[in-house]
Amino acid sequence: MRYASLGSGSKGNATLVEHAGRSLLIDCGFSRKGILERMTAASADWSILDAVLVTHEHTDHSRGALAVCEWLDRPLYSSFGTARKMGWLDHELWRPLHGDQLLELETLRVRPVTVPHDAHEPLQFVVASHTEERRLGVLSDLGSITPHILDAYRECHALQLEANHDPVMLRQGPYPPALQARVAGNYGHLSNGQCAQLLEALLWSGLQQVTAGHISEKNNSPELVRRELSRVLGCDADSVQLLGQDGISGWFEFR
Template sequence: MIKFCNLFSGSSGNSTYIETDTTKILIDAGVSCTRIVKALESLGVSFSDIDAILITHEHTDHTKGLTTIAKKFNIPIYATEKTWSQMCSLNVCDSCKYTFTPDKNFEIGDANIHPFSIPHDAIDPCGFSILSDGKKITVATDIGHVEERLITEMTGSDILLIESNYDTDTLFCGAYPYFLKKRIASDVGHLSNESTSKLVKTLYENGVTKFILGHLSKENNFPELAYQTVLNELNSSTLNVPFHLSVAGRDTVDDILEIV
């Protein structure tokens, strides 16, 4: 059995909860410690029961809560060495610092963690697949563009949280300065709804059926638009297999998805 619950998702902060038979893991802590504590409490989980926090990369929307978390709870926090080198200002004590290497699996309790590199403008950004009891959950946000190897990484996932960051027209007609628009749409920025929809269709035809769209931009996207863009693409497939498609809540704790 493996449980998945999105706590926070979007450019304003990200945190995902994953629970296996004996292990409780957070991926990212991009909102305040207090908000994560409350979100976990709403699931009946105490923060002190969390076994580890995995960090995808150093950007604030993934790391904001770490300073307080490290001070209040003595929880192992895993990041790559390069990512730690960019997080000095967070003042995380050494006893909480754990490292991993991209593409090298490691164990936390009964969970096997597979970190894989993603193209994004951070020093050493990663996505994660959590494998336990023959199940696989993948969390992949902050992806500048889709590479063939990423399709391989995501194939076989029982649940996939995938970024659908921006609508291209909304981004380029919006108020962001031009350099920021270029950065977001670049090969090391974020995925557009259109790119995500094509990736999701490919993965669906490879056998993945549960998709959660996440890390939506508040300014350059709309949940309904992201959902509809991906839904249209899925519906254009000749496959007739039922699927789950939803949009991760920005600030609301989503329902727990359970894979048994």
Template structure:
């Protein structure tokens, strides 16, 4: 594993792909690395990890946000092949037949836990899954938030993602494109509903309401290929992201490359 401390980096993250055809996010810190979701086959996952200089044998654990196929499809096979511990809520585990998971760890009542020095804070979100969770990670004073697959921003969610140093945030659809697009009415209602996915405008409103003064990286993720576009999402978010050091737009095929979250000296203002 790369010696992150030798380069001054404490925490970094990358994506194998982000969208309705498969999702997986890598998080790495000095003592370990984890994969959040795996919506790809084992072969495809291995190829995408190799592009980022990693292998499945490097993984400390796999975290699962919920049971939809674009997030969980490859988890059981990958975990079994490489004997990787898997963490998910009981609702996610019991929602479908995942077969034997030799190192299954159930996250009860969204209780925080530690993985090799990394604090993992599960966050309950409104999504049309049985017991979905998103995550905020803390390591040596740094905070990384992963927030996709939710239909609305609750006060609980807003409180959980304050003062992050990096956030991966869903901006799934443009309401006009969704309404006029090819989806059947029932699917449009699901995607645009309170338990579906965030629109560009909802993502922008969330960013306006949280403390972003520490935000080094904003990654805009889970962008719909049919109900959104890069230009439309950027136009909605640019007015509220002017102060963010780096804004990255994740894509389905390439995800995004490693982004480093670093310690920034914070000097209190003189009285």
């Protein structure tokens, strides 16, 4: 199994997952043209894409999802709350997702996980092979870590986690107080320290890949993220894999 970030940040998010000759796209926060360009740069094949899954309605995750699905005639999956907010409920390509109810695709099995975020019924995803021999946890846009999340993401072989902000930079940054409170609140985004805490709780001998994304350009720095996560991973700071906004990550494989 392998995955690639096609962009991660407040201006757009998309993650492509491939296994056994098929793929799925988690979020599509770019235009159809933008996603095509990024998939081309990743040498990805549109013809093997089985579905697009959207975590929630915020535009940096949903912007191009419907256009891509209409263009390719592929199903669009989201929670009922997300679909209602986006006006997708009556669209012929929309399919519902429910927290903890498995979605079976051609070669992949997806577990939607309910998370605390200021959106209408947000979900994140654990993607696995049908045999559950390989599991990828994709997790961002949440303000706090719940026991349910810890249970759902346990024993993943790869993790793509959110390290959104540094609390000091957020307090001293350009955001007005109300927006600062939203970002730092229990329904906002994970700080670097919270990401490290989550990673420490999920560490196990089978974990092969860890990447961190959704890094704020105004309230964080790559150096601070690397410092926090390298402490947990026991590696040099330069070895910590970070996901960027403006380009694709390349492929991360795990076996």
